[in-house]
Amino acid sequence: MNYKKPFFADEFERRVHDVKQRMERAGLDLLICQDPANMYWLTGYDGYSFYVPQAVLVHLKADMPMWFGRLVDVNSAHITTDLPAENIVSFSDKRLHHPEMHPFDDLCDLIDSRGWGSDRVGVELNAHYYTARGHQHLVNGLPNAKFADSRELVNWARLVKSEAELVYMREAGQMVSNTMQKAIAKLKPGVPQNEVVAEVFGSQVRGLDGKYGDFSGPPLIQTGEQTNTPHLSWTDEPLPTSGLVLMEFGATRRRYCAPLCRTIHIGKPPEEVKRLAKVVVDGVDAVLEMAEPGVVVEEVNAVWLSVLKRNGYNKIGRSGYSIGLNYPPDWGERTVSIRPDDRTVLQAGMCFHFQSGVRLEDFGAAISESFVVTERGGERLTDVDRRLIVVD
Numbered sequence: 001m002n003y004k005k006p007f008f009a010d011e012f013e014r015r016v017h018d019v020k021q022r023m024e025r026a027g028l029d030l031l032i033c034q035d036p037a038n039m040y041w042l043t044g045y046d047g048y049s050f051y052v053p054q055a056v057l058v059h060l061k062a063d064m065p066m067w068f069g070r071l072v073d074v075n076s077a078h079i080t081t082d083l084p085a086e087n088i089v090s091f092s093d094k095r096l097h098h099p100e101m102h103p104f105d106d107l108c109d110l111i112d113s114r115g116w117g118s119d120r121v122g123v124e125l126n127a128h129y130y131t132a133r134g135h136q137h138l139v140n141g142l143p144n145a146k147f148a149d150s151r152e153l154v155n156w157a158r159l160v161k162s163e164a165e166l167v168y169m170r171e172a173g174q175m176v177s178n179t180m181q182k183a184i185a186k187l188k189p190g191v192p193q194n195e196v197v198a199e200v201f202g203s204q205v206r207g208l209d210g211k212y213g214d215f216s217g218p219p220l221i222q223t224g225e226q227t228n229t230p231h232l233s234w235t236d237e238p239l240p241t242s243g244l245v246l247m248e249f250g251a252t253r254r255r256y257c258a259p260l261c262r263t264i265h266i267g268k269p270p271e272e273v274k275r276l277a278k279v280v281v282d283g284v285d286a287v288l289e290m291a292e293p294g295v296v297v298e299e300v301n302a303v304w305l306s307v308l309k310r311n312g313y314n315k316i317g318r319s320g321y322s323i324g325l326n327y328p329p330d331w332g333e334r335t336v337s338i339r340p341d342d343r344t345v346l347q348a349g350m351c352f353h354f355q356s357g358v359r360l361e362d363f364g365a366a367i368s369e370s371f372v373v374t375e376r377g378g379e380r381l382t383d384v385d386r387r388l389i390v391v392d
Contacts, residue, residue: 029119035127038154047076108141122150168256173381175251179203219249228359242267257331261368277388283307291378297342320354
């Protein structure tokens, strides 16, 4: 098969070894990962199959993980991973979307057949796509097992990126920069919002410099007063003859994501908009300057808030989050949040989206950055003008 794997086998071996050490410290014998990003990170498995039950199993006494999924996806597991054939197991399709049976009934049989039915089992209770019904079938089917929430164990293992991963993070940053430039060029009075978003989708997939892009989280675009409602998607409304436009989207390279926000004003911007945008840029500059190994995350947030405060602004809620490998609907890792109570110590190779959105009563502005922590501070993964962008 002509499939180019994203990493060499030793990268996955290192990851599994790290996860097993974390499992031992957490008191777990078996880890069941349903999060598609964790499945990919541990094995390389990549298929648009996460809408059905599937999992990767890591056991302390097993040399390699096991893949468990739908029969039609078995070939994808063979192609995208280096797992031996006996470690790729499918469930009976009759259990899919059945009112009483569930694919995890077969997973329980598989675990029992390996002699793991009485083990200490970690499951991803907070993962997307891990359903309450699936969990109940596991609990009922393995009555002697001792279940515990793995508490994002693999997500935390993913936090510091290897040099091989950073290649994809930087490529994603270049791609989202290119896409943002193309989207900004599309912003003209009267152009429907969905036409701008169509340009974004096309650019995300075309990629850059011969490197293709994967599907990413949906683009977000707001205009006027809606710029203080950050998670609205597009409509077919035409862009105004004068006013604010806020866009947020990402680009994804081999499932590694780099998001970006920019605030644009069509026509001459009011002074209050220009002032807020400048303060946001100054605050992000301060963050990038100090984002080096050894700094505590809440200290980063405090610097950001101090810049806002001395200029008469405030922000409630987190200001950023860790990013890396993921599938929709998320591009974050659900680990570190840049906010007052996060005591995580920065390490070189951690990647973040500093989501610098400030929303006032009538409008909002965001000029964000995706960056990687280095010995010299935060290295921007993106390259788009860091200012309020004015479109005539």
